[in-house]
Amino acid sequence: MTTAMGAALRRIQLGNALSAFGNGFTVPFLFIYVAQVRGLGASTAGVVLATFAVAALLVLPFTGRVIDRRGPLLVALAGSVAAAAGSMGLGLAGSEPLVIASAGLLGAGIAVIQPTLATMIVWCSTTATRSRAFAMQFFLQNLGLGVGGLLGGLIVDTSRVSSFVTLFSIEAVMFLVLGAAVASVRLPRVPRVDDLIPTDGRKGGWGSLLRDRAMVQLCGLGFVMFFACYGQFESGLSAFAVEVARISPTMLGVALAANTTAIVLAQFAVLKLVERRRRSSVVAFVGLIWTVAWVAAGVSGLVPGSPVIATASIISTYALFGLGEAMLSPTVAPLVADLAPSSLVGQYNSAFALVKQLALAVGPAVGGLMAGASMYGPYIALLIGCSLGITVLALRLGRSLTAAQDSPLRAAPQAPRTPGAVTASAPAGPATSGAPVSVQRAEVEPVGAAA
Numbered sequence: 001m002t003t004a005m006g007a008a009l010r011r012i013q014l015g016n017a018l019s020a021f022g023n024g025f026t027v028p029f030l031f032i033y034v035a036q037v038r039g040l041g042a043s044t045a046g047v048v049l050a051t052f053a054v055a056a057l058l059v060l061p062f063t064g065r066v067i068d069r070r071g072p073l074l075v076a077l078a079g080s081v082a083a084a085a086g087s088m089g090l091g092l093a094g095s096e097p098l099v100i101a102s103a104g105l106l107g108a109g110i111a112v113i114q115p116t117l118a119t120m121i122v123w124c125s126t127t128a129t130r131s132r133a134f135a136m137q138f139f140l141q142n143l144g145l146g147v148g149g150l151l152g153g154l155i156v157d158t159s160r161v162s163s164f165v166t167l168f169s170i171e172a173v174m175f176l177v178l179g180a181a182v183a184s185v186r187l188p189r190v191p192r193v194d195d196l197i198p199t200d201g202r203k204g205g206w207g208s209l210l211r212d213r214a215m216v217q218l219c220g221l222g223f224v225m226f227f228a229c230y231g232q233f234e235s236g237l238s239a240f241a242v243e244v245a246r247i248s249p250t251m252l253g254v255a256l257a258a259n260t261t262a263i264v265l266a267q268f269a270v271l272k273l274v275e276r277r278r279r280s281s282v283v284a285f286v287g288l289i290w291t292v293a294w295v296a297a298g299v300s301g302l303v304p305g306s307p308v309i310a311t312a313s314i315i316s317t318y319a320l321f322g323l324g325e326a327m328l329s330p331t332v333a334p335l336v337a338d339l340a341p342s343s344l345v346g347q348y349n350s351a352f353a354l355v356k357q358l359a360l361a362v363g364p365a366v367g368g369l370m371a372g373a374s375m376y377g378p379y380i381a382l383l384i385g386c387s388l389g390i391t392v393l394a395l396r397l398g399r400s401l402t403a404a405q406d407s408p409l410r411a412a413p414q415a416p417r418t419p420g421a422v423t424a425s426a427p428a429g430p431a432t433s434g435a436p437v438s439v440q441r442a443e444v445e446p447v448g449a450a451a
Contacts, residue, residue, distance in 0.1 A: 008185045009124040009133060015181030016117055017140035019080075022174025023110075024148020025167045026087070029156055033090075033164050034099060044096050048103045053361040055107035060354040063112050065205065067119055067346025073182060075346075076116040080179030083109025084172040091168025109175070111357065115349035120185070122337040122345050127408040130337060131275045131330035138329030139267040146260045208344060209351055214400040215339050219355045221283065221393040222332065226356050228290060228386035229321055231363015233259075236379055237297065237317070239371035244301035245310040255318040262322030270326045278407045279331045280398025286324040287390030293320035294387055298380040338405050 026033075035045040067075050086106025093099045117137070125133045157163040209215055233256075241247050241255065274282045293316070300313030333352075340348035370379040398406055 006124075009121065011181045011185050012117060012120050012124065013133075013136055013140055015178035016137055017144045018174050018181075019083075019113070019178040020141040020144030021148040022087075022144075022171040022177075024145040024150075025152035025155075026090075026171050027145070028149050029152065029164070029167065030090075032158060037158055037161055037164055038094060038099065040096055040099065044099065048099055050361075051100055051103040052107035052110075053357055055104040056111035056357040057354065057361070059108045059111050060115070060350050060357060061206075063115055063353075064344075064347035064350030067116055067350065068344055072116040072119040072123070072346060073185065075112060076120065076182045077179050079109045079112030079116060080175050080182065081109070082106075083113065084175035084179070085109075087168050087172040087175060091165045091172070111353065113178070115346060115353045118333060118337070118349040118353075119346045120182075121333075122340075122349075127338070127404075130334040131409075132271060134333040135267055135271045135326075135330035137333075138325070139264065142260050142263045146257075146264070205347070206351075208341070209347060212339065214397065214405070215336075215348060215351070217393070217397045217400055218332075218335065218339065219352060221390065221397055222352055222355045223359045224386055224389055224393060225283075225286075225328070225332075226359030227363040227366075228294075228383050228390065229324070230356075231359050232367050232383065233321075236364075236367025236371050236383075239367070240297060240301065240376055240379065241314045243371070243374075244376050245297075245314055246307065247300075247311045247314055251311050251314070255315045258315045259318040259322040259325075262319045263326050266323055266326045267329070270323070271330050274327055275330060276407070276409050278398060279335050280394050280401060280406055282327055282331045283394035283397075284391040286327050287387050287392075287394060289320055289324045289327075290390065291384055291387040293317045293324070294380055294383045296320065298384075301376065301380075334408075335401075335405065338408060 031042075031045045031049065034040050034048050035042045063075065083106055086102045086104070086109055089102030089105060090099060093102050118134075121133050121137060122130065152167055155163055155166055238252060241252055242249065247255075296313045297317040300310040300317070303309045303313075336348050336352045337345060367379070370376070370382075403410075
């Protein structure tokens, strides 16, 4: 990796961490803020939460093409400004229409930011560094959310609207910081495409993506993953923990903290274990881990009169989910990038983000409906089945991947290094607006240095 690419990647990661830090100030308190502090009721709070998903579903189908045609910098800046405006609007809005409109603007901005940052990370990384770059992004996101939520809890006061205005102001400023960090990045005119699939003359768009069998399989797998994990955190799983396992809200907070702690502690230890293994096998193993997690959740509701066992089981469930997430972060996002033709990196990232949003919309709805109907037995059985399905779908996906896509570090030829060797980006791919044409010289390692 060139020095310039490394510097650009550090700025992108810093902006990502600070925006997650700002987001952590508001996410845990949004429902309470709308329903109680602003006095708009639980139904309006539910509409606000749904608006985030709807806004993302509206903008993501178009985001990828814009990224690939105009470059990710301008799109990231637009998303940062929109998110900042939406966050500030939520803090100041006192009526239902303004709160919903602000939530829509914030949701659209965040949805746009996700694939643009992923595309920029792809542009500033290579096959050898990409897994570590995405693992760092996920680590910093969770760390920022956790620290932000902790500090937000110290500031928040449900008797004072001004305390929430402070929270949303901090979030807005952090989104603007992200925009400033992105604006200072000097990306190469084209991404490093030496390790991506060539375009083969295809014009691109949704048609090309839907003809990519491996990508379609990965999107199906991604939907099941997000449905079975993230889509249940704030709906069916939390309801099951409180209503069936009978754990206290305080212990539920401890369980959520265990999830974040598992991610933060395990991320880089896990990275060393998975980055040289087949990606499909890693995802299949995550399915087995999550199967155990859902079995543990089921056990928590089957042991009557034993709050200690129930609490330990629920905490174990959330911790196991965190371990699985730590294994997926250096695996799935780099796989999306390595499946993408060189001119469709933004399209592929946006498509996968769209799949995630669909799962995050459907997951809570299904979990909430089954919890409302007290169908907890079928609910646990459904999620155990989904987790086993992840394993099956991942192994099937592995048969559609090339060796370089499934395990790039193991498949890469270990060519001897030559002193003074120069590597250059291939001149294919979307141009970044206004960026000069340049060829970066790679830093040279001594002969015999570790790859």
